[in-house]
Amino acid sequence: MLSYQHIYHAGNLADVHKHALLAAALDYMAAKPKPLTYIETHSGRALYDLSAAEALKTGEAAAGIARVEGWFGMDHPYARALDAARAEGGADAYPGSPLVARTLLRPDDRMVLAEMHPREVAALRQALPWAEIHAADGPELALSITPPEPRRGMLLVDPSYEVKTEFRTITDLMAKVHRKWPVGVLMLWYPILTSGAERELVRRLAGLGDGAVTSEVRFPPAREGHGMIGSGLWVVNAPWGWDKAAAELAAKFRTLGA
Structure with a gap:
C-alpha cells in the first residue's frame, strides 16, 4: 500500500511486541552455526527518527518504547537492536524490523x-547495502523464492492491513508458503482492533493447524479514539524457547492495565 508510512507508528507498543519476539527468535536461530535466510514481505525502512514530526504527531512512540524500554535488560537481543539503531542514527533512532534482523544476523x-x-x-x-532488496509485491516475492537457499530460515509477514481484504488473503499466503517451505519459521503479525476486523484472520489461522503458536497482548490505545488495542503474532516452527519469551513479555504487557 503506497499511502502507508510506518514513521507515524514506529516504536509503538505493537512494534515493541513484534520486534522483541522477532529478536528473540533470530537470536536463538543465529546461535547455531548453520547459515540462514531471512525474508520480509513488507519491510518499511530500516531506521526511524522518533523525533520526526510524523512520529510526534501520533504520540505512539511516546506511549510505546519510550514508556516500556526498561522491560529489557542490556543483554536482551531487542535491547541490542535498539543500541545498534542509536549508534547509527542518534538518540532518537528506532530500528525497523530489517535493522532488528541485521543486528542479529551474521x-x-x-x-x-x-x-x-x-x-x-x-x-x-542506503541502510542495508548488502541485503537483497526488491521493489516488489512482498507476498508474490515470498511465493517465488521459497524454499530459499539457505533453506533454514525465517519469513516475517507484517502487512499494514490498510487493504481490508488482507485480513482474509494473508492466511492463504501463509498456507501456501508453509506447503512450499515446511521447515521455515513463519511469523505473521496482526493488529487487535476495537472494530474486531482481525477476528476472521484469527479464525482462518486457527484452521491452518500445523502446530503453530500464537502470542497476543493487549494495551491501552495510544490516544483517544485510536483503534488498535493489541498485537498478535502467529508463528509456525517457533524456535525453542520462543513461547517462554512470549509468555514473559505478555506478563509485562499485563502491567499496563489494558
Whole structure:
C-alpha cells in the first residue's frame, strides 16, 4: 500500500511486541552455526527518527518504547537492536524490523527484503547495502523464492492491513508458503482492533493447524479514539524457547492495565 508510512507508528507498543519476539527468535536461530535466510514481505525502512514530526504527531512512540524500554535488560537481543539503531542514527533512532534482523544476523546469512514504497526502498538500500532488496509485491516475492537457499530460515509477514481484504488473503499466503517451505519459521503479525476486523484472520489461522503458536497482548490505545488495542503474532516452527519469551513479555504487557 503506497499511502502507508510506518514513521507515524514506529516504536509503538505493537512494534515493541513484534520486534522483541522477532529478536528473540533470530537470536536463538543465529546461535547455531548453520547459515540462514531471512525474508520480509513488507519491510518499511530500516531506521526511524522518533523525533520526526510524523512520529510526534501520533504520540505512539511516546506511549510505546519510550514508556516500556526498561522491560529489557542490556543483554536482551531487542535491547541490542535498539543500541545498534542509536549508534547509527542518534538518540532518537528506532530500528525497523530489517535493522532488528541485521543486528542479529551474521555475515554469511542471507537477507531478502520486499517493499513497494519508493522512498522506503531508497532508505532500505542506503541502510542495508548488502541485503537483497526488491521493489516488489512482498507476498508474490515470498511465493517465488521459497524454499530459499539457505533453506533454514525465517519469513516475517507484517502487512499494514490498510487493504481490508488482507485480513482474509494473508492466511492463504501463509498456507501456501508453509506447503512450499515446511521447515521455515513463519511469523505473521496482526493488529487487535476495537472494530474486531482481525477476528476472521484469527479464525482462518486457527484452521491452518500445523502446530503453530500464537502470542497476543493487549494495551491501552495510544490516544483517544485510536483503534488498535493489541498485537498478535502467529508463528509456525517457533524456535525453542520462543513461547517462554512470549509468555514473559505478555506478563509485562499485563502491567499496563489494558
